[in-house]
Amino acid sequence: MAFEGLSERLQKTFSRLRGKGKISESDVKEMMREVRLALLEADVNFDVVKKFVKTVSERAVGSEVLESLTPSQQVIKIVNEELTKVMGQEAVPLNKSTHIPTIIMMVGLQGAGKTTTAGKLAKYLKNNEKARPLFIAADIYRPAAIEQLKTVGNQIEVPVFEEGTEKKPVDIVRDGLKVADDNKNDYIIIDTAGRLEIDEELMNELKEIKELAQPNEILFVADSMTGQVAAKVADGFNSQLGITGVVLTKLDGDTRGGAALSIREVTGKPIKFIGQGEKLDQLEVFHPERMASRILGMGDMMSLIEKAQADYDENQAQKMAQKIKENSFDFNDFIDQMDQVSKMGPLDEIMKMIPGMANNPAVANINFGEKDMAHLKAIVYSMTPQEREEPDLLNPSRRRRIAAGSGRNIQEVNRMIKQFKQARDMMHQMNKGNMSGMEQMFGNGIQGRMGKMAMNSMIKRTKKNKKKRMKKIKRFKS
Incomplete structure (x- = not known):
């Protein structure tokens, strides 16, 4: 994964500020020394590093940080903004001719x-x-x-x-x-x-x-x-x-x-x-702004959403949302979702786009490839149609039969069914507005707080956009 070493190094540097209610100029100086080393180790041009560190240092010792109630988050915000500037501020489209070609x-x-x-x-x-x-x-x-x-x-x-x-x-x-x-x-x-x-x-x-x-x-x-x-x-x-x-x-x-x-x-x-x-x-x-966010472990929800929009069938997504709402998500839906997600790229890369998940230990241990997906499908395809639609039917004797039919051991079958049920329950809770499952995923560190802030911001934007669409519909009907 691009920037993994740089991302990990920067986040460790910022985590040292986490427990401090206030930070001093010496704290900023020590932090920027680590940032400079991290950038140089990432093979960034020396002159670029020198200019970047100088700019961030000047901003970080200003009153907006030193007198802030959340100085560590203010420093991360500044670093995020300056990284974005270094990489170009915003996306630049292709130059196009006024006439073809x-x-x-x-x-x-x-x-x-x-x-x-x-x-x-x-x-x-x-x-x-x-x-x-x-x-x-x-x-x-x-x-x-x-x-x-x-x-x-x-x-x-x-x-x-x-x-x-x-x-x-x-x-x-x-x-x-x-x-x-x-x-x-x-x-x-x-x-x-x-x-x-x-x-x-x-x-x-x-x-x-x-x-x-x-x-x-x-x-x-x-x-x-x-x-x-x-x-x-x-x-x-x-x-x-x-x-x-x-x-x-x-x-x-x-x-x-x-x-x-x-x-x-x-x-x-x-x-x-x-x-x-x-x-x-x-x-x-x-x-640039999304890449800066990835480097700082804050995820990249916009790219994740765009990937999903490009690869997901809208009608199928609506049906799936209804199933999650009704808590009727079954193993047939599970296979459909696996196929859809696999189109978006490797699972560990997708997970790292979720705010707060970039250096989460659970994500770091994910090593889920095509072979692993084939094993899960073998387990599901060894179930009867009724069992796929009604996962609660899967008692010990049925599980032993599925294990034998799929060529997987019983522990793997039990683990897969347990994880399926946990995921189903968490999706249902999130649909009802209960974010406790997400909070457990994010953890309690700086990246966790940033992740929850980003997720809550995204939810607010989604609700706001929904209200705008409803207003437009009402105006159109009237």
Whole structure:
């Protein structure tokens, strides 16, 4: 998980302030020393760290903190705001042409993931804008680069214009632009060549393509696992080409955070997307405020809600809500929910988006993959239709039969049924407005309080939005 080490280190630092009713300038100084070390260990650019620590320190010794009733929470609030500023303040959309096509040029070093990112971006545009993109294969040097792009294109049903490896890349792009014009494609994504390092030949080639294509976007694809090196390379590309934005890849790997926290400050260019995993639907718009919240262990409910909205069937969700309300949630619903959740990504990553859960010990121990899901399904599928609909029928003799039928041991069957009933009861209580189950999950630390605050805030917003919708409906009917 990206930022895991940084997140854990920062939260330990802030937890030391938890028991203090008031904090002094020396407390702030000691805390900022730890924050500086945490950022440097996360491979954040030194100048960025120096500026960040200076800004936070100046704000943290002001009256708004030292005279506050909750100084530790005020410090976290300041750090959250400054992290957000460092990463760009707010999401920046793609530049779009006033008339079709919008031309996007993908650049970066070899191995950063340009071709895969091009595929993810094309799928994102198809899903979110009903776009009809065209790929232009302008990487004639890397072995099998064209074949890889064609494979990606086939998977997402996006055509690829290619003319092999004998023509110059600028000529291929020229011919591709003509084809896109004839076919009325609304987006053109140019997959350019990379090198193991920046060289004059590469830059001259990219400058020729830029001059010809006049792209609306020049997206620098950065491997986030290379830390602040990615920021230096991005700065090199920017000085030569004038990049318009950055896509950070491999954010699901052992990423320390240096790239995300350095690139905007070093280049002045926004991070527009982040990529996690190899699947072509694993591309997200980069929201600095949400990423800052994740780093501080405060969760990311907005991204979680968006994931759910994208992957959940609305009618099915309404039926499920009614079942939870009636406390009639059964094992058939349980399997449906497992299938829906699996579309959203790994369970441990989803759980960490819930406020207060990022470093919760219960989440840290979650190691739930496809194999574990298959085991649970085997247990459920070994039940009779009646047992699935009426879980309370599952007495000891029925459980022994289910264990034998599923090939799992009786302890595993008992544990699964117990957890199912606990989850069902907690969902029912939460639906009635009883948040005690959530409070047990959040715990009593700073992240727990922040989690409960975030959750209560979200509930208030939901109720407020519901009232607004009802008012609109009434006005419409009248």
